[in-house]
Amino acid sequence: MAGFKLRLRSLPFDTQVFSYHLDGDFFNRVEKTEVRSSSVDITLEVTRKTENTYVIQMACKGWLIIPCDRCLDDLTLDVDTDYRITVRHEGDELDDSRDGVLLVPEAWSELDMTELMRDTVLLTIPIVHCHADGECDPEMMAHLDEHWTDTEPDAEGPSDEVEDLSESDKSDDAIDPRWEALRKLKDNN
Ligand SMILES: [Zn+2]
Known part of the structure; x- marks a missing residue:
């Protein structure tokens, strides 16, 4: 990690360029992230403006591999x-x-750039990240489809309504219309 430290106080009063390469488990060293693999080149242009002020321009280029939200298979993000x-x-x-x-x-003579680099790259990951339509792992998708068809009526939550109805009405015939619709859907599959 020592390699990611900028020795601020020793910098000359001009612009210096530093290059770093982030790979392997860099993004999982401090805490576990969803990044499975990575190769990112970082270029830092550090300009010392005054005795106490520095402007840092960071450029990050490369790729990350994270799981696809839909099929969980590897997804490469530029x-x-x-x-x-x-x-x-x-x-x-x-x-x-x-x-x-x-x-x-x-009092600090150095600045550890690890966290800034890490956060800057991780912030590029979109909230929803999936393969393009039709490019998900077909085996995994078939498996997930099966799973969802089995569990959907429970996961949708109207079961609470059904319980409430049967308790208050004591009627076996009372069926929440949404349940009815879901059952039909399920039978048709
Ligand atoms: Zn996918």
């Missing part, structure tokens, strides 16, 4: 994102509450 942040030595505490500005304690 990573191509940039992030710009101003880092300033100020006070005694780390403060990352502002957008685009990171305040680091004056």
